[in-house]
Amino acid sequence: MTTLDTIKKASRGDRPTEPLIFEKHVDHATGVDLPPLDVEETGIDTDLCGGGINLPSFGQHDVMRHYTHLSDRNFSVDGNFYPLGSCTMKHNPRINEWGAALPGFACLHPLQDDDTIQGALRLLYETRTMLQEIAGLHEVSLQPAAGAHGEFTALKVIKAYFADHGQPERTVVLTADTAHGTNPASCTMCGATVEKVLTSEGQTDLDHLQEKIEKVGADRIAAFMITNPSTAGIFDAKIVEIAEIIHAAGAKLYLDGANMNALLGRVRPGEFGADAMHYNTHKTFSTPHGGGGPGSGPIAVTEELAPYLPVPQVMMADDGSFFLDRDRPKSIGKVRSFICQFGVLVRCWTYISACGPRGLRNVADTAVLNANYIAAQLLDLYAMPYFDPNNGKFCAHEFVTVPQMLLDKGVTLIDIAKRMIDYGVHPPTMHWPIHDCLMVEPTETESKAALDGFIDVMRQIAIEIESEIDLVKQSPLESDIARADEVAAARTPVLTFK
Numbered sequence: 357m358t359t360l361d362t363i364k365k366a367s368r369g370d371r372p373t374e375p376l377i378f379e380k381h382v383d384h385a386t387g388v389d390l391p392p393l394d395v396e397e398t399g400i401d402t403d404l405c406g407g408g409i410n411l412p413s414f415g416q417h418d419v420m421r422h423y424t425h426l427s428d429r430n431f432s433v434d435g436n437f438y439p440l441g442s443c444t445m446k447h448n449p450r451i452n453e454w455g456a457a458l459p460g461f462a463c464l465h466p467l468q469d470d471d472t473i474q475g476a477l478r479l480l481y482e483t484r485t486m487l488q489e490i491a492g493l494h495e496v497s498l499q500p501a502a503g504a505h506g507e508f509t510a511l512k513v514i515k516a517y518f519a520d521h522g523q524p525e526r527t528v529v530l531t532a533d534t535a536h537g538t539n540p541a542s543c544t545m546c547g548a549t550v551e552k553v554l555t556s557e558g559q560t561d562l563d564h565l566q567e568k569i570e571k572v573g574a575d576r577i578a579a580f581m582i583t584n585p586s587t588a589g590i591f592d593a594k595i596v597e598i599a600e601i602i603h604a605a606g607a608k609l610y611l612d613g614a615n616m617n618a619l620l621g622r623v624r625p626g627e628f629g630a631d632a633m634h635y636n637t638h639k640t641f642s643t644p645h646g647g648g649g650p651g652s653g654p655i656a657v658t659e660e661l662a663p664y665l666p667v668p669q670v671m672m673a674d675d676g677s678f679f680l681d682r683d684r685p686k687s688i689g690k691v692r693s694f695i696c697q698f699g700v701l702v703r704c705w706t707y708i709s710a711c712g713p714r715g716l717r718n719v720a721d722t723a724v725l726n727a728n729y730i731a732a733q734l735l736d737l738y739a740m741p742y743f744d745p746n747n748g749k750f751c752a753h754e755f756v757t758v759p760q761m762l763l764d765k766g767v768t769l770i771d772i773a774k775r776m777i778d779y780g781v782h783p784p785t786m787h788w789p790i791h792d793c794l795m796v797e798p799t800e801t802e803s804k805a806a807l808d809g810f811i812d813v814m815r816q817i818a819i820e821i822e823s824e825i826d827l828v829k830q831s832p833l834e835s836d837i838a839r840a841d842e843v844a845a846a847r848t849p850v851l852t853f854k
């Protein structure tokens with residue numbers, strides 16, 4: 357059996373439509389036997405009850421089956437190759453889940469006194485110091501709940517720093533034209549004005565950066581937000597020069613660290629000039645994520661920005677005990693309820709501790725090697741604007757292809773993406789950072805066999821476009837849902853059963 361046959365076999369095949377749980381309702385069925393009431397029964401004020409919420413009822417086994425069938429239809433990194441560029445859909449080691457589920461962690465109450473949660477505080481303190489070390493920066497705040505929230509928090513910190521240093525007029529933030537949408541959104545939420553800097557071949561256009569600084573006025577710029585490796589999957593080798601230009605303007609360099617899995621143990625952002633950065637720990641240090649969560653976006657900053665970090669900060673006292681410090685007069689305050697996304701950070705601690713320094717370096721090396729391997733195997737069929745190994749142009753942990761040669765044969769990018777579903781592959785990120793592109797991130801946790809399987813799929817689709825174009829245009833043929841009207845689904849969602 358060829359690799360392709362194996363993939364075909366593993367794809368999901370025909371399945372009957374699953375009724376909604378409401379449609380399966382069984383009158384008077386019950387899923388649990390509650391113990392007899394051991395307190396006096398008290399009526400509830402009917403005014404508070406409303407009209408009831410009309411939940412369906414079932415036996416326990418039926419409800420288990422219903423949700424198991426549904427989860428079976430879900431596309432997940434546990435089931436299939438999921439090269440969703442920039443999202444880092446990699447394997448989540450099960451030891452992380454074990455750690456996060458330990459009752460001593462999972463059952464904590466966020467309002468417990470510090471002296472009753474010493475183990476949890478120690479874990480947070482160690483996570484913070486490990487993230488500081490990896491960033492090469494002075495201090496980390498674990499508070500932000502996701503990458504975007506980290507961007508917002510760091511920009512607030514930078515704003516507070518400039519306000520405190522008599523430069524409140526620094527209200528402009530520069531972002532790359534390939535920036536993730538959250539970068540400009542975070543700026544706007546902080547009341548900053550966004551100015552775009554052009555990129556060329558996936559790297560910052562230094563002339564344009566200089567022009568922007570002159571046009572805007574150096575004394576009005578708060579920061580330049582850069583993603584490195586960029587969203588085009590390219591390491592911006594001029595990063596030190598960029599940092600010098602930004603610092604000469606008196607502004608701060610902010611690193612969007614969503615792509616840290618390409619740098620771990622090889623490059624420390626503080627050493628190339630970053631003043632602040634966020635991690636997406638749910639990506640880089642693994643947590644099952646997607647569909648909006650859960651995430652965690654700790655930020656790391658230089659010593660001069662540290663006083664403005666959110667409170668509370670987890671600290672170690674002289675006697676080796678741990679406490680939450682709320683007494684930081686220059687702090688921007690709290691940016692979320694309680695301390696942090698604790699469960700995600702337990703996974704982060706576990707991942708970093710399990711890998712160790714050498715393992716983390718191996719993560720980065722393998723993430724980069726895997727992306728380059730696939731890119732090199734597909735280059736003849738899938739044109740890559742920034743990848744040209746014969747001329748020393750390699751990618752980092754992901755690559756971008758604009759398969760113009762295939763598109764010219766009469767298919768659209770969505771046709772190619774949908775056909776991938778038939779072969780059990782999650783379509784990559786599309787049309788970002790450039791139009792008509794696929795952004796492929798295989799991650800470091802895929803085996804060579806899985807990478808080869810993906811290469812076979814992509815080559816097979818190219819053959820089908822040549823010989824059976826209708827098949828590609830009608831795909832997906834093997835999924836539960838064919839082509840959904842994605843615009844209607846996003847703009848006019850129907851969120852209720854009736």
Ligand SMILES: Cc1ncc(COP(=O)(O)O)c(C=O)c1O
Pocket residue numbers: 442443502503504505536538539583587612614615636651652653
């Ligand atoms: C480059 C980049 N920056 C920022 C973010 C935002 O991170 P989050 O989704 O955790 O808010 C992402 C998320 O995909 C990203 O890819």
